[in-house]
Amino acid sequence: xxxxxxxxxxxxxxxxxxxxxxxxxxxxxxxxxxxxxxxxxxxxxxxxxxxxxxxxxxxxxxxxxxxxxxxxxxxxxxxxxxxxxxxxxxxxxxxxxxxxxxxxxxxxxxxx
Amino acid sequence: xxxxxxxxxxxxxxxxxxxxxxxxxxxxxxxxxxxxxxxxxxxxxxxxxxxxxxxxxxxxxxxxxxxxxxxxxxxxxxxxxxxxxxxxxxxxxxxxxxxxxxxxxxxxxxx
Numbered sequence: 001x002x003x004x005x006x007x008x009x010x011x012x013x014x015x016x017x018x019x020x021x022x023x024x025x026x027x028x029x030x031x032x033x034x035x036x037x038x039x040x041x042x043x044x045x046x047x048x049x050x051x052x053x054x055x056x057x058x059x060x061x062x063x064x065x066x067x068x069x070x071x072x073x074x075x076x077x078x079x080x081x082x083x084x085x086x087x088x089x090x091x092x093x094x095x096x097x098x099x100x101x102x103x104x105x106x107x108x109x110x111x112x
Numbered sequence: 113x114x115x116x117x118x119x120x121x122x123x124x125x126x127x128x129x130x131x132x133x134x135x136x137x138x139x140x141x142x143x144x145x146x147x148x149x150x151x152x153x154x155x156x157x158x159x160x161x162x163x164x165x166x167x168x169x170x171x172x173x174x175x176x177x178x179x180x181x182x183x184x185x186x187x188x189x190x191x192x193x194x195x196x197x198x199x200x201x202x203x204x205x206x207x208x209x210x211x212x213x214x215x216x217x218x219x220x221x222x223x
Contacts, residue, residue, distance in 0.1 A: 033210060042200060042215045092155055100146045101211050103155040
Protein backbone atom coordinates (compact mmCIF):
# COMPACT_ATOMS: atom_id res chain seq x y z
CA UNK A 1 0.00 0.00 0.00
CA UNK A 2 0.95 3.66 -0.18
CA UNK A 3 0.26 6.62 2.08
CA UNK A 4 -0.77 9.67 0.14
CA UNK A 5 -1.06 13.13 1.65
CA UNK A 6 -3.10 15.63 -0.30
CA UNK A 7 -3.70 19.25 0.53
CA UNK A 8 -5.63 21.40 0.87
CA UNK A 9 -8.51 19.21 1.98
CA UNK A 10 -11.01 21.86 0.96
CA UNK A 11 -11.11 25.40 -0.32
CA UNK A 12 -13.59 28.02 -1.40
CA UNK A 13 -12.27 30.12 -4.26
CA UNK A 14 -13.39 33.10 -6.26
CA UNK A 15 -14.11 32.59 -9.92
CA UNK A 16 -11.24 33.56 -12.17
CA UNK A 17 -8.58 32.55 -9.65
CA UNK A 18 -6.38 29.45 -9.57
CA UNK A 19 -5.80 26.77 -6.95
CA UNK A 20 -2.86 24.42 -6.71
CA UNK A 21 -3.39 21.03 -5.08
CA UNK A 22 -0.42 19.13 -3.74
CA UNK A 23 0.03 15.39 -3.47
CA UNK A 24 2.86 13.71 -1.54
CA UNK A 25 3.47 9.94 -1.53
CA UNK A 26 5.49 8.07 1.09
CA UNK A 27 7.32 6.02 -1.54
CA UNK A 28 8.61 6.48 -5.04
CA UNK A 29 6.07 5.76 -7.74
CA UNK A 30 6.38 5.93 -11.49
CA UNK A 31 2.95 7.31 -12.28
CA UNK A 32 0.56 9.51 -10.38
CA UNK A 33 -3.00 10.15 -11.45
CA UNK A 34 -5.36 13.05 -10.98
CA UNK A 35 -9.11 12.47 -10.89
CA UNK A 36 -12.17 14.64 -10.62
CA UNK A 37 -15.34 13.51 -8.93
CA UNK A 38 -18.33 15.73 -9.41
CA UNK A 39 -21.20 15.55 -6.92
CA UNK A 40 -22.96 12.21 -7.07
CA UNK A 41 -20.75 10.99 -9.90
CA UNK A 42 -17.98 8.48 -10.31
CA UNK A 43 -14.32 9.27 -10.86
CA UNK A 44 -13.10 10.83 -14.09
CA UNK A 45 -9.42 10.71 -14.89
CA UNK A 46 -7.97 14.12 -15.69
CA UNK A 47 -4.37 13.20 -16.45
CA UNK A 48 -1.47 10.89 -15.75
CA UNK A 49 1.70 12.50 -14.38
CA UNK A 50 5.06 10.91 -15.09
CA UNK A 51 8.26 12.20 -13.58
CA UNK A 52 10.47 13.88 -16.15
CA UNK A 53 7.88 14.21 -18.89
CA UNK A 54 4.74 16.15 -19.63
CA UNK A 55 1.50 14.87 -18.22
CA UNK A 56 -0.86 12.91 -20.45
CA UNK A 57 -4.34 14.41 -20.48
CA UNK A 58 -7.60 12.61 -21.07
CA UNK A 59 -10.17 13.76 -23.57
CA UNK A 60 -11.87 16.91 -22.39
CA UNK A 61 -9.01 18.10 -20.20
CA UNK A 62 -6.26 20.47 -21.36
CA UNK A 63 -2.96 21.57 -19.94
CA UNK A 64 -3.84 25.26 -19.93
CA UNK A 65 -6.76 24.59 -17.61
CA UNK A 66 -5.17 21.86 -15.47
CA UNK A 67 -1.38 22.27 -15.50
CA UNK A 68 0.42 19.48 -13.66
CA UNK A 69 3.90 19.30 -12.23
CA UNK A 70 5.82 16.17 -11.31
CA UNK A 71 9.23 17.28 -10.07
CA UNK A 72 10.18 13.94 -8.49
CA UNK A 73 8.94 10.43 -7.87
CA UNK A 74 7.03 11.26 -4.66
CA UNK A 75 5.32 14.57 -5.41
CA UNK A 76 2.89 16.13 -7.88
CA UNK A 77 0.70 19.19 -8.12
CA UNK A 78 -2.47 19.92 -10.05
CA UNK A 79 -3.52 23.50 -10.68
CA UNK A 80 -7.11 24.36 -11.52
CA UNK A 81 -6.80 27.59 -13.50
CA UNK A 82 -9.20 30.44 -14.17
CA UNK A 83 -11.84 28.71 -12.12
CA UNK A 84 -15.57 28.84 -12.75
CA UNK A 85 -18.42 27.39 -10.67
CA UNK A 86 -18.40 24.35 -13.00
CA UNK A 87 -15.01 23.44 -11.56
CA UNK A 88 -16.58 22.84 -8.15
CA UNK A 89 -15.76 19.23 -7.49
CA UNK A 90 -13.60 16.85 -5.51
CA UNK A 91 -10.11 16.42 -6.90
CA UNK A 92 -8.19 13.27 -6.03
CA UNK A 93 -4.65 12.16 -6.60
CA UNK A 94 -3.89 8.48 -6.89
CA UNK A 95 -1.02 6.09 -7.29
CA UNK A 96 -1.10 2.56 -8.66
CA UNK A 97 0.59 -0.21 -6.84
CA UNK A 98 0.45 -3.92 -7.58
CA UNK A 99 -2.55 -4.46 -5.32
CA UNK A 100 -4.58 -1.61 -6.82
CA UNK A 101 -4.89 2.15 -6.81
CA UNK A 102 -4.68 4.21 -3.65
CA UNK A 103 -6.09 7.67 -3.23
CA UNK A 104 -5.27 10.79 -1.34
CA UNK A 105 -7.85 12.31 0.97
CA UNK A 106 -9.21 14.51 -1.80
CA UNK A 107 -9.63 18.25 -2.18
CA UNK A 108 -13.18 19.57 -2.07
CA UNK A 109 -13.22 22.69 -4.20
CA UNK A 110 -16.07 25.17 -4.25
CA UNK A 111 -15.92 28.05 -6.71
CA UNK A 112 -18.13 31.03 -5.97
CA UNK B 113 -21.60 2.47 -23.90
CA UNK B 114 -20.08 2.54 -20.46
CA UNK B 115 -17.08 0.27 -20.13
CA UNK B 116 -17.90 -0.69 -16.55
CA UNK B 117 -21.52 -0.81 -15.48
CA UNK B 118 -22.91 -1.26 -12.01
CA UNK B 119 -26.44 -1.75 -10.76
CA UNK B 120 -27.17 1.85 -9.95
CA UNK B 121 -29.10 1.28 -6.75
CA UNK B 122 -29.60 2.62 -4.25
CA UNK B 123 -29.59 -0.72 -2.50
CA UNK B 124 -30.98 -1.19 0.99
CA UNK B 125 -30.54 -4.32 3.10
CA UNK B 126 -31.34 -5.03 6.73
CA UNK B 127 -28.53 -5.42 9.22
CA UNK B 128 -27.17 -8.96 9.20
CA UNK B 129 -28.26 -9.70 5.63
CA UNK B 130 -26.07 -10.35 2.59
CA UNK B 131 -25.57 -7.38 0.30
CA UNK B 132 -24.88 -8.24 -3.32
CA UNK B 133 -23.26 -5.70 -5.60
CA UNK B 134 -22.85 -6.39 -9.30
CA UNK B 135 -20.67 -5.08 -12.08
CA UNK B 136 -20.21 -5.92 -15.76
CA UNK B 137 -17.42 -4.83 -18.04
CA UNK B 138 -17.16 -4.57 -21.81
CA UNK B 139 -13.42 -4.98 -22.49
CA UNK B 140 -12.63 -8.71 -22.67
CA UNK B 141 -8.95 -7.87 -22.28
CA UNK B 142 -9.46 -6.51 -18.76
CA UNK B 143 -7.30 -8.45 -16.36
CA UNK B 144 -7.68 -6.88 -12.92
CA UNK B 145 -10.77 -5.91 -11.03
CA UNK B 146 -11.20 -3.89 -7.89
CA UNK B 147 -13.89 -2.91 -5.44
CA UNK B 148 -13.69 0.39 -3.64
CA UNK B 149 -15.77 1.67 -0.75
CA UNK B 150 -16.40 5.40 -0.56
CA UNK B 151 -18.01 6.98 2.45
CA UNK B 152 -19.75 10.29 1.89
CA UNK B 153 -17.21 13.09 1.77
CA UNK B 154 -14.25 10.69 1.77
CA UNK B 155 -11.95 9.31 -0.88
CA UNK B 156 -12.32 5.77 -2.27
CA UNK B 157 -10.77 2.98 -0.22
CA UNK B 158 -9.66 -0.26 -1.84
CA UNK B 159 -11.36 -3.23 -0.22
CA UNK B 160 -10.96 -6.11 -2.66
CA UNK B 161 -9.00 -7.02 -5.76
CA UNK B 162 -9.52 -10.08 -7.93
CA UNK B 163 -7.62 -11.31 -10.96
CA UNK B 164 -8.71 -14.92 -11.55
CA UNK B 165 -12.05 -16.57 -12.16
CA UNK B 166 -13.80 -17.74 -9.04
CA UNK B 167 -14.24 -16.42 -5.55
CA UNK B 168 -11.91 -14.50 -3.29
CA UNK B 169 -12.83 -14.09 0.34
CA UNK B 170 -11.56 -11.56 2.87
CA UNK B 171 -13.44 -11.47 6.13
CA UNK B 172 -17.06 -10.60 5.45
CA UNK B 173 -16.30 -9.69 1.84
CA UNK B 174 -16.30 -12.07 -1.13
CA UNK B 175 -15.43 -10.96 -4.64
CA UNK B 176 -16.52 -13.13 -7.54
CA UNK B 177 -15.17 -12.97 -11.08
CA UNK B 178 -16.55 -14.67 -14.18
CA UNK B 179 -14.50 -13.63 -17.20
CA UNK B 180 -16.63 -15.60 -19.64
CA UNK B 181 -19.67 -13.58 -18.59
CA UNK B 182 -17.60 -10.41 -18.00
CA UNK B 183 -19.12 -10.15 -14.58
CA UNK B 184 -17.74 -9.15 -11.21
CA UNK B 185 -19.62 -9.10 -7.94
CA UNK B 186 -19.05 -8.24 -4.30
CA UNK B 187 -20.91 -9.97 -1.51
CA UNK B 188 -20.96 -8.49 1.96
CA UNK B 189 -22.06 -10.99 4.59
CA UNK B 190 -23.54 -10.00 7.93
CA UNK B 191 -23.98 -6.44 6.68
CA UNK B 192 -23.50 -3.72 9.25
CA UNK B 193 -24.70 -0.11 9.28
CA UNK B 194 -21.03 0.87 8.99
CA UNK B 195 -21.01 -0.78 5.55
CA UNK B 196 -23.35 1.95 4.30
CA UNK B 197 -21.38 3.67 1.55
CA UNK B 198 -21.02 3.90 -2.20
CA UNK B 199 -19.21 0.93 -3.73
CA UNK B 200 -17.21 1.46 -6.90
CA UNK B 201 -16.20 -1.30 -9.27
CA UNK B 202 -13.09 -0.74 -11.39
CA UNK B 203 -11.27 -2.68 -14.09
CA UNK B 204 -7.80 -2.49 -15.56
CA UNK B 205 -6.18 -3.97 -18.62
CA UNK B 206 -7.07 -4.62 -22.22
CA UNK B 207 -7.30 -1.38 -24.18
CA UNK B 208 -7.40 0.76 -21.03
CA UNK B 209 -4.21 2.47 -19.89
CA UNK B 210 -5.69 3.25 -16.51
CA UNK B 211 -8.39 2.17 -14.12
CA UNK B 212 -11.93 2.39 -15.48
CA UNK B 213 -14.54 3.03 -12.81
CA UNK B 214 -18.21 2.23 -12.76
CA UNK B 215 -20.71 4.81 -11.61
CA UNK B 216 -21.03 3.25 -8.17
CA UNK B 217 -23.80 1.63 -6.14
CA UNK B 218 -25.03 3.31 -2.99
CA UNK B 219 -25.62 0.77 -0.22
CA UNK B 220 -27.62 1.47 2.91
CA UNK B 221 -27.68 -1.09 5.72
CA UNK B 222 -30.71 -0.54 7.90
CA UNK B 223 -30.34 -1.17 11.64
